[in-house]
Amino acid sequence: MKALTLEGISCTCISRMPGLNRMSWHDVEYYGLPEDTSAVINVAGQNILGFQRWSEGFKQNVINSRVRTTKSLVKAIVNTKANVFVTISGVAYYKPDNDIEYTEESNCEKYDFLSELCHKWETAAQIPPNSNIRQITIRSGVVLGKDGGMIKQIYLPFFMGLGGPIANGNQYMPWIHITDLVNMFLFSLREENVHGILNGVAPQIITNKEFTKTFASTMWRPAFLPIPRPVLNILLNQERAKIMLEGQKVMPKRVKKLGFEYKYPDINSACAEILGKK
DSSP states (O other): OHHHHHTTOOOOEEOSSOOTTEEOHHHHHHHOSOTTOOEEEEOOOOOOSSSOOOOHHHHHHHHIIIIIHHHHHHHHHTTSSOOEEEEEEEGGGSOOEEEEEEOTTOOOOOOSHHHHHHHHHHHHTOOOTTOOOEEEEEEEOEEEETTEHHHHHHHHHHHTTOOOOBTTSOSBOOEEEHHHHHHHHHHHHHOTTOOEEEEESOSSOOBHHHHHHHHHHHHTOOOOOOBOHHHHHHHHOHHHHHHHHOOEEEOOHHHHHTTOOOSOOSHHHHHHHHTTOO
16 A cells, blocks of 8 residues: 555555444445546455464365355456456466476466465456456566565574475575565556566576575675475475475566566575665
């Protein structure tokens, strides 16, 4: 909301928590969106990177927090004057394969829980074909920012010199700086020729090992303690550990073609900003 406000855009947040300029999901389902709504951004979804066990109940909550909320928004948006709907998805849509370079034109079948989640999420976001609402889906990679997500989880171990690659570190790690992801949403709102799928990843393809080396060296810390695959499987369970042990080689082909300009296109500049280094 802060980025939208700085752009001079008046906005309402749909949230479970009450507050100024907020409305609940209950309000959306029963009363719809504000009549003067001109655009809708959907980034709702329960966090899957915490340490909670992936029980069947938890996975169902994860699905509901994305699919059900998205369906509610689609139902509500067609009854407003909105002309653009931007929603998020994930690069888990693409099956991990070190030999394939995925672009927005690539199609993949469902292969595990997260890929099925992305397919259901994107299907739920489909606006009826008779609508004039412009639709964009951003498939985000790992979001890097100083205030949360992956960086918040790894900062302390790396600061203490206990960082290292995950397994052999050769898995690809599609990533994007939080500033560029926010700007991609704003870009999608502003540019009327933007529609369809966008890969929300930086143009630089890196592996987990390359990220680890850059992050640690920017922090002036060693990073030589790898996390073995069996240990990660035990700590997180095999299904969840796959998020860190496998990766996709994803390129933002359409994003670059449309003229989007990255502020942090490489991992060196991204890590420097996150860690406050010049």
